[in-house]
Structures are given as structure tokens and as C-alpha cells.
Amino acid sequence: MTWHKDGQRGRKGYHHGNLREALVEAALKLISEKGPGGLTFADAARAAGVSAAAPYRHFRDRDELMANVALKGFERFGAVLSKAWADGTPDVFTALNALGRAYLGFARDEPAMFAAMFESGLVLSEHSEVAAAADLAFDVLLSACEALAQAAPLEKRPPARMMALHIWSLSHGIASLFSRGDAARRAIPMPPEDLLEAGVLVYLDGLGVRG
Amino acid sequence: MTWHKDGQRGRKGYHHGNLREALVEAALKLISEKGPGGLTFADAARAAGVSAAAPYRHFRDRDELMANVALKGFERFGAVLSKAWADGTPDVFTALNALGRAYLGFARDEPAMFAAMFESGLVLSEHSEVAAAADLAFDVLLSACEALAQAAPLEKRPPARMMALHIWSLSHGIASLFSRGDAARRAIPMPPEDLLEAGVLVYLDGLGVRG
DNA sequence: TGTACATCAGTGAACGCGCGTTCACTGATGTAC
DNA sequence: TGTACATCAGTGAACGCGCGTTCACTGATGTAC
Numbered sequence: 001m002t003w004h005k006d007g008q009r010g011r012k013g014y015h016h017g018n019l020r021e022a023l024v025e026a027a028l029k030l031i032s033e034k035g036p037g038g039l040t041f042a043d044a045a046r047a048a049g050v051s052a053a054a055p056y057r058h059f060r061d062r063d064e065l066m067a068n069v070a071l072k073g074f075e076r077f078g079a080v081l082s083k084a085w086a087d088g089t090p091d092v093f094t095a096l097n098a099l100g101r102a103y104l105g106f107a108r109d110e111p112a113m114f115a116a117m118f119e120s121g122l123v124l125s126e127h128s129e130v131a132a133a134a135d136l137a138f139d140v141l142l143s144a145c146e147a148l149a150q151a152a153p154l155e156k157r158p159p160a161r162m163m164a165l166h167i168w169s170l171s172h173g174i175a176s177l178f179s180r181g182d183a184a185r186r187a188i189p190m191p192p193e194d195l196l197e198a199g200v201l202v203y204l205d206g207l208g209v210r211g
Numbered sequence: 212m213t214w215h216k217d218g219q220r221g222r223k224g225y226h227h228g229n230l231r232e233a234l235v236e237a238a239l240k241l242i243s244e245k246g247p248g249g250l251t252f253a254d255a256a257r258a259a260g261v262s263a264a265a266p267y268r269h270f271r272d273r274d275e276l277m278a279n280v281a282l283k284g285f286e287r288f289g290a291v292l293s294k295a296w297a298d299g300t301p302d303v304f305t306a307l308n309a310l311g312r313a314y315l316g317f318a319r320d321e322p323a324m325f326a327a328m329f330e331s332g333l334v335l336s337e338h339s340e341v342a343a344a345a346d347l348a349f350d351v352l353l354s355a356c357e358a359l360a361q362a363a364p365l366e367k368r369p370p371a372r373m374m375a376l377h378i379w380s381l382s383h384g385i386a387s388l389f390s391r392g393d394a395a396r397r398a399i400p401m402p403p404e405d406l407l408e409a410g411v412l413v414y415l416d417g418l419g420v421r422g
Numbered sequence: 423t424g425t426a427c428a429t430c431a432g433t434g435a436a437c438g439c440g441c442g443t444t445c446a447c448t449g450a451t452g453t454a455c
Numbered sequence: 456t457g458t459a460c461a462t463c464a465g466t467g468a469a470c471g472c473g474c475g476t477t478c479a480c481t482g483a484t485g486t487a488c
Contacts, residue, residue, distance in 0.1 A: 037248020
């Protein structure tokens with residue numbers, strides 16, 4: 001198969017070459033401009049430079065396009081988190097901090113994906129591929145917490161799953177309230193990264209997990 | 212002025228009597244069914260049993276209707292939180308626990324308001340009334356944290372504002388991921404209330420704030 | 423290497439539909455006297 | 456207490472518009488021989 005690395009520009013002729021990806025890209029742009037509700041099939045086609053009927057060759061409907069945006073989002077999210085955690089190097093505390101920053105950074109840099117993943121009304125149980133990708137991303141956080149739990153005294157070692165849910169929730173709350181890269185961000189008088197780092201440190205302290 | 216307590220049913224004649232409220236109610240129903248993006252002006256009119264032109268007597272456009280839903284939401288939210296906190300009675304720890312439960316309960320019982328308040332794409336800075344109501348709700352949490360900070364040893368008393376932001380973020384993360392009353396809720400193997408309570412206890416422990 | 427053919431991935435025209443919005447209107451209500 | 460009138464809060468018809476969706480079609484690509 002010929003590989004056109006065209007992105008949304010430069011179609012050569014009748015065939016687009018990479019329309020599926022181009023539609024996802026277009027959807028991202030539209031979501032970031034008008035929110036998940038503002039994504040229409042026709043608009044995506046227009047942005048990709050094809051006729052309104054063309055998307056039907058690749059997606060059943062708008063929902064499936066949205067699910068694909070979310071899928072791509074969770075995949076990227078998982079990759080970003082995994083890279084930040086870096087298997088707990090150089091040490092688990094530094095790595096956890098990087099992980100938290102990566103979470104907030106993702107919300108800031110990819111507000112459209114973030115919205116598609118968490119605020120698009122997508123029902124995860126109806127899109128198992130997306131749910132699987134979401135689980136993979138969460139697994140990064142979970143294994144981080146397993147490593148961290150080792151740092152607690154044996155007799156009061158906290159359950160890693162609970163730790164992961166707490167840290168995820170705190171990160172997600174800060175991300176969606178204060179760090180997101182779109183107009184819904186609320187202002188606070190400090191970088192959200194600092195807020196998260198401080199919160200996680202206090203929390204770990206409370207668990208008896210120390211650097 | 213005559214007071215028709217009709218809700219959306221039972222209009223007597225030509226005039227509705229309480230259309231403004233009825234439209235907000237209708238909007239809530241529509242949002243809970245189809246998400247914030249699914250709210251249309253025409254639909255709200257239909258649900259309220261009036262012609263498509265009628266809403267223009269009360270709201271400039273769909274956005275203003277949405278803002279009113281969010282306003283009503285923040286007002287109710289503030290009232291619910293305030294009642295739960297109950298000025299720190301019977302004691303601040305019990306009251307904080309009730310406050311957290313009220314937060315999660317609101318997300319569960321009023322998913323439409325919750326979505327309008329936090330996920331509708333509403334820009335708070337463009338709706339100062341809504342922003343003011345949101346601030347009032349946050350103030351409940353803030354004064355709770357001020358009271359709690361008193362329980363910490365003097366020399367390491369935590370800044371109440373930071374505490375409030377942490378607890379808000381944790382609550383909000385848990386609410387929007389695990390407690391919301393709509394299809395976007397993710398399943399976890401425990402009540403979200405327990406997750407929040409445990410998290411807050413660990414956090415307070417980490418701060419040196421004890422019951 | 424060339425040709426015929428199947429398949430793929432687009433087009434563009436068409437349609438029904440619902441939304442947003444405006445308008446002159448009208449029924450109901452409140453009030454001045 | 457009654458009447459005239461102003462105002463308010465609806466109606467319903469109309470319009471333009473964009474979206475979703477289908478359809479027969481066609482240009483481009485891949486492949487069998």
C-alpha cells in the first residue's frame with residue numbers, strides 16, 4: 001500500500017490516502033474549538049477537505065468518530081504517563097512526581113482529547129477497545145502505587161489499588177478544574193503542578209510512605 | 212402577581228405562568244437524557260409545552276439558558292454543602308465527612324446540574340452571577356478547612372486555602388469519575404463515599420490534623 | 423511487461439428534518455380613573 | 456365597581472440553514488494472467 005504522509009493537506013488526486021486519520025485530526029481541532037458537543041460529522045468532513053459522504057467509508061456515525069478520538073487519546077495518555085513514570089527511575093518519588101506532571105500536562109496540551117476521553121458522554125462499556133486503552137493508562141498509575149507501597153512500613157502497607165484511585169482522583173480533579181487547556185479552566189494562584197505535588201506529598205505522608 | 216405552582220404541567224390558559232422555571236426544569240431533563248450538548252432551545256420549549264418562540268421572552272439564547280441551569284445548580288450545590296457542614300457541628304471531622312458525602316451525593320442525584328456546572332463548556336468569566344454562586348459554594352469548603360486547620364499543631368498549621376483546593380479536587384475527581392449519576396460513571400469496587408472518606412483521612416493525617 | 427478487471431475510496435446531488443430566529447399577531451393580566 | 460387601555464407573555468407561520476444519510480456514480484489502485 002502506498003503511504004501518503006499528507007495529514008490533512010496536500011491530497012494529490014481523487015483519493016485522500018489517509019482520510020481516517022485526517023478525520024480524527026479534524027475532530028480534535030473541532031472539539032478544541034467548540035467542545036465535544038460541537039463535533040459534527042459534516043464539519044469533520046469539511047475540515048478534512050472531502051465531501052460530506054466520505055466519512056461513511058470509515059466511521060458508522062459521529063459517535064464512532066468520537067470513540068476513535070477518545071481511543072487515540074487514551075493511547076497517547078497511557079504512553080505519556082508510562083514515559084513519565086519510567087519504571088520508577090531514578091527513584092519512585094521523583095518518578096511519581098513526573099507522572100503527576102504528565103497527567104496535568106496532558107490535560108493542558110490536549111484539551112480536545114481530554115474532553116473526548118472524559119466529558120464527551122461516551123459510554124465506556126459500549127466501546128471495549130476504548131475501555132481497554134483507558135485501563136492500560138490506569139495500570140501505569142497502579143503499578144506506580146505498587147512500587148510506592150513498598151516504601152511503607154510492612155505492618156501498615158496501604159493497598160495499592162486504593163492509593164491509585166486516590167491519586168488518580170486528585171490528579172483528575174486538579175486537571176479538569178485547574179489545568180485543562182481550554183476555556184473551562186478555573187484560575188488559581190499557583191501552578192496546578194505545585195498543588196498536585198503538595199497534595200500527593202501530604203497524602204503519602206499520611207500513609208507513612210516516605211522518600 | 213398570581214402564583215401558578217404548575218411546574219411543567221397544567222397550564223391553565225394562554226399564559227404559562229411560570230415558563231422561565233419550567234424551561235430550566237425542561238433543560239435539566241434534556242441534559243440528563245442527552246448530555247449538555249444535547250440541549251436545544253427548541254427541545255426545551257417543546258418539553259415545557261410552549262411554542263418554539265416562547266423561550267425568547269425569557270432567555271436570549273441557548274447559552275443563557277444553560278447558564279441559568281448552572282446558576283441554579285451552584286445555588287443548590289452551595290445550599291447542600293452548607294447544610295451538610297452545619298457550621299462544623301457536631302464536630303469538625305464529622306461535619307467534613309458529611310460535606311464530602313454531600314458533594315458526591317449531589318453529583319449522583321443531580322447529574323444534569325453537575326454537567327451544566329462543570330462540563331457544559333460554560334465560561335465562568337462570562338457569567339459573573341454563576342461565578343459568584345460557584346464561589347459561594349467553594350467558600351463553604353474553605354471555611355470548613357479553616358476550622359479544621361485549627362486542629363493542627365500551631366507551628367505547622369496548614370494554609371486553609373491549599374487544604375480546600377486539595378479536598379475540593381479530590382472530591383471533584385471522585386465525583387466526576389465514580390459518583391456521577393449518569394452513564395459516564397466508572398465502576399469501582401467500593402462506594403465512592405468510602406473512597407473519599409479514606410482519602411481525606413489519610414490527607415488530614417499527613418497534615419497532622421487529627422480528630 | 424501489458425492489459426483487463428475487481429475493488430476501493432472517493433464524489434455530488436438529493437432528500438427530509440429539526441433548529442434558530444423573526445414577525446405580526448393575540449389572549450390574558452394589571453392598573454388608572 | 457366598572458371600563459379603557461397599556462403591557463405582558465404567549466402563538467403560529469415563515470424563512471434560511473446545516474446536518475445526517477442515501478444513492479448511483481466514477482476515478483484510482485491493485486492484481487491475475
